[in-house]
Amino acid sequence: MRRVQAAALDLFEARGYDAVTIEDIARAAEVSAPTVYRNFGSKERIVLWDEYDPSLLDDVAARLATAPPLAAVRDALEAALDRIYADDRDRILRRTRLLMRHPALRAASAGDQTGFRDALAAVLRGRRAVPDELDAAVLAAAVVGALAVAVEHWERQDGKVALGTILRRAFARLEAPAAPRRRGR
């Protein structure tokens, strides 16, 4: 599967997402087209595959016992980031770059974020950290939005500024949304 994704990323970067067919990818990865679909389900999923870490929500739930909601999510995200940053940084950067340049991929990614938002809201409510349904959903949406914005900001600078740093700045803004001014960057 990694071989298929790697071959697909190469082709997409070389020729553009729309100009590459599933047949091309299958041929480059030395598998058949139906196999690609069995593994990934759709063309977009080849790029989006592996985007999320299922243990992240467990970590959030654990941290909710001692920390306020926003801090719990922020710290869990930073910890997850540290874990994968060393190994997968370049691959994530490549995928994010593709993602931001092709509307079909952006839409699919945004759909994934909605799913993650719902899962996060369920954790916030389940742990009684934010009992009200609407409140939990609003917080989860804000958090997921901040994460997405941070990743896009990171990509726009070619990954030169550590993603953890940007994420902290984004969360700081979330925690004090009404205060437009902060110290100089």
Added chain:
Amino acid sequence: MRRVQAAALDLFEARGYDAVTIEDIARAAEVSAPTVYRNFGSKERIVLWDEYDPSLLDDVAARLATAPPLAAVRDALEAALDRIYADDRDRILRRTRLLMRHPALRAASAGDQTGFRDALAAVLRGRRAVPDELDAAVLAAAVVGALAVAVEHWERQDGKVALGTILRRAFARLEAPAAPRRRGR
């Protein structure tokens, strides 16, 4: 175009989104299939068409002169809502219902929200209300997320609670994200 959308909504509700082909819609609306594509561009757009109001961003920009960012966006949204609520409430409810039940539509809608988020961030920055790029993007993402969550909450209750009320509650949560408790609902 309204005739095509109305016919499509009827068919989607009766048979389910996936079971209806463009040919079916074209036949029901008494046009040809290529015409449907020329007008809407894609199957999802038939449902999503007319979702946004271009003058909304101008209104936000105007309000930024006198109000803080969150209040400006909130008031502009409520005003826009009041304007369309009387006429289009039922149609929006039907479309939202379809939207939440079919992953392809959810993803497309989420992609639109990303576009709206970027446009809103540009307005916040352009008016010097939130000069920093990341700050503006975080705020815009939080706002768009809150709006989406409010609309979904509204649909989940079959539109029985006024959308404006839900939106105000969502924004109240955004403005004080660190305070988990509020007065009883």
Added chain:
DNA sequence: CAGGAAGTGATAGTCTCTATCATATGAGAG
């Protein structure tokens, strides 16, 4: 009335994605 712009329908074709079937590969039971 002539000519041009814009919208429509018809047709053909590409590509994504699904379903089905046959085949191969590998693990465990006898």
Added chain:
DNA sequence: CTCTCATATGATAGAGACTATCACTTCCTG
């Protein structure tokens, strides 16, 4: 070693979304 079953793969056929092109109509303008 062989039989059996489960799983993965490939090949094929097909539906349907979407694009491109062409011819035709309509309507607007000079």
